[in-house]
């Protein structure tokens with residue numbers, strides 16, 4: 145059991161990059177199974193999917209990728225860099241106010 149001094153986590157927001165290789169539904173299920181019957185069973189995990197963004201090395205455009213292979217939407221170049229959407233990031237952790245002691 146958590147002691148009274150431990151903060152109580154209410155929710156955790158996680159950003160899942162589309163190109164991270166993580167399937168949000170699978171992560172959600174895994175978290176549910178891992179935290180069941182633990183001190184974290186009450187924590188709600190909020191998953192937000194982040195699209196894959198590309199920067200074109202040919203024309204400089206920044207676009208959102210919709211399929212593999214990644215191509216620049218503007219000029220069709222394959223010389224692009226993934227600038228976001230490849231990571232799994234904890235965005236925030238919400239902690240309940242500590243109960244007042246008498």
Ligand SMILES: [Zn+2]
Pocket residue numbers: 200201202203204205216217218219220221
């Ligand atoms: Zn381009």
